[in-house]
Amino acid sequence: MSGKAQKSEQKLAWVTGASSGIGRALVHRLLRDGYSVVVTSRNHDKLVDLQHEAAGEGRVIVLDGDVADAEDMERVMAAIEYDHGRLSLVVLNAGIAIPIRGDDLQREAFERTFAVNLGGVVNCLLPAVTHMKAQGHGHIAIVSSPAGYCGLPSSAAFGASKAALINMAESLKFDLDRIGIRLQIICPGGVDTTGAAKLxxxxxxxxxxxxxxxxxxxxxxxxxxxxxxxxxxAFRAKLMRLLPYGLYFRLLKWLTADKPDVGARAKHAGPDGGSRQAV
Structure with a gap:
């Protein structure tokens, strides 16, 4: 059997934001499910640690990259196609969670959040769809959040970016179904990650x-x-969206009343796994 034939038959996944948290745990799970997994993050050392950690579980392929850089993601996709073959699954997980205070708005927090959480998904989605369209099939999952269902305290940038992902996925599903690409949206809530702790x-x-x-x-x-x-x-978050605003704001104020001030939590953000992590 030729090398090209072997590449075409393998079960290959690509996970972004794989250096820690949900992304890292999902890599281990996909390896147990029989996938070889391409992992992408800005943090090379953590990806290499993951590769060594998973040595007995399956094949982890490290391809560093910043999802906010479109050319970087085109390069990663080209490397996958050239060296490793066809992708069965793409999980677009990379994201950051920066708390926002309405009385201390910072432009950089909005710009960075949108660049990674929304722009980063688009930068990966475009080459992934091109790749899967050419092969006639594929499976893409985008990690959003219940924060995208309704506005939550401290989540002005994060929630807006995640709401955009839900809307984008709903819109794209019609056309992607037609060309054989299955699209899913993932909304994990209440997960013990550094990013979640900050919101x-x-x-x-x-x-x-x-x-x-x-x-x-x-x-x-x-x-x-x-x-x-x-x-x-998830059901409660969606249900709250249906409430009259007067009741909605009172309920949210009560539900989040025992949370510490978000400014005190911001110092816990990590260089990649904490701040650059889907929640």
């Missing part, structure tokens, strides 16, 4: 990154468009 989400049960990865992997095997969990948390 004032309503009270909910807390899942580990490993639990979240298991739920995502299960959802990826389903035909559902939306993978949202915990389901009760």
């Amino acid at each position: 004032r989400f309503p009270k909910s049960s807390v899942l580990s990154a490993e639990d979240a990865a298991d739920r995502i992997a299960s959802g990826l095997k389903s035909r559902r468009f939306e993978i949202a969990f915990p389901r009760s948390f």
